[in-house]
Amino acid sequence: MIARAPDATTPAIEVSHLVKAYGGVPAVNDISFTVERGEILGFLGPNGAGKSTTMRILTGYLPATGGTVRVFGVPVASRPEEVKRIIGYMPENNPLPEDMRVSEYLYYRGRLKEIPRGKLGARLDEVLELCDLTRVRHRIMGQLSKGNRQRVGIAEAILAEPPVIIMDEPTIGLDPHQILIVRDLISSLRGRMTVIISSHILPEIEMTCDRVLIINRGQVVAQGTPAALRREFIGQSRYDIELSGDLSLLPGVLQGVDPSLRIEPPAEPAPSRAMTDNAPDPATFQQIQLTTDREDDLGEPLLQALAGDRRFRLRSLTRSHPSLEDVFLVATQRSWDVVDAKAPQKR
């Protein structure tokens, strides 16, 4: 399949200036991105951001209002039949016929996906094994648990070994153990297949994906590796320390360690922390957040300076990593601000 592409270096997926409007209301508004071969791309966005719409257009199921989409150099709009042969797609909510058995369903799908009859049996066993479905292969799908249904959907998507796999929220409704299995499954595809997954579970995306694309209101608001996004949107590292002593002396000490260190004003307590830390600490240890623009680790000099200083008693020091969740919140918030700023001018 890959050999049919014009040359081996064309990206797996190229989306340029994609627009999709439902009755004049844009759901996707001028999105452009590319996905390299063998890459796993995480697709993030709030509900209604246009994730599912974009994915449906990529599969050739929905026609776009404007812009072009190419999969291995094949334009989706004019040659959807070819594109459908090289894409495995699992839609949102993973619809399955209720009254079929798992193996029957996968056999039928395999026939539709043009797997030769002779190879289908072996491939079916392989996929059932891979997705841990061997035990339920003769069960009727209406009676399957959510996790099993979800894995049937994934099995169906990878059945024909397509070079591109698109999954819309594959881990929704799974328990942590099953999420782990699905994550391993997706990671095992790395390098062999190009994968696009959308998810609301951000640590999930962070662990499996090579690159993240955040969209909001039909527009790309951020893209890059999780680390690069962190630098771009958070732009600083944070240290949490627990300290007792005269805090007014602290800034002077910090200046000695690194001039960019600042004490963050105490934020409103996070709900989880407020629940665990109800009583004030008897030894008057206080939690303090420090931020710095430096990317290298200041932990050791900070520890030496504070521990060596007799005026302070240091109990803990941790460097906290901003999670993808923080990046997501900042990125989508920023794009809303932009939209809100533009809105009055339009009217």
Added chain:
Amino acid sequence: MRHFLTILNQEIRMLLVNPSTYIAAVLFLAVMGFIFTGILESYNASPQEMSPATVFFQYFWLPVFFMVPLLTMKCLAEERRLGTLETLLTTPVTTTEVVLGKFGAAYFLYLLLWGSTGGFFYILNRFAGDVRFIDQGPLIGGYVFVAVSGMLFIAVGVFASSLSRNQAVAGIGAFAFLFALISGLGFVEGMAVLDLEIMQPVKAAVGYAQVFQHLDDFTRGVVDTRQLLFYVSGTVLALIFSILGVEAKLLQG
């Protein structure tokens, strides 16, 4: 068209493993059996002019009005409601293949149900032992009519199913279309406005499209190619509209 047989095979299999198919079949045979018994009793009471087969096929509208919507209302509406239409259409399958596969399976079941009424005539022949009851001409003509007109009726049902994601709406829609096709055209023919000189071509056209008239012709052994053309072209048209119906819904998302 390589997927047509895969889809048809799948659809027929699903019909044959589904208990509701058998319930529908039993009820269909029960209703048709009552009608057949009623016909035989009227023959018992007094001599009749027409053969039992001719009278039996005049009741064809009863199963058409009720069985065809039941057979077809599910086929596309249910797939769309469950979202399985999306998974189906993202495989290398064209909408045409999907619609034809659904149509083929429903038509197969329709023929199977009607075919099973052949048992009535077999029993009659076996136990009455009188060949006068089994007039082969009307019998064969009647079944040919059922097979030919069934194509159009099923296609109309598939079309109604392509318009909605709600099975009930699809079923009522199919009933309404079939009623308009079978009985409505009879009313239209009787309208006074068609007696005007200028409306003569319309009157002639409506005259050709009388389903009951076609039935009479077929059971008398007259197979008119114009009537065949009416059903075949109507079937093709209804299926094209079904394909457009499925694709138009995609455009709206």
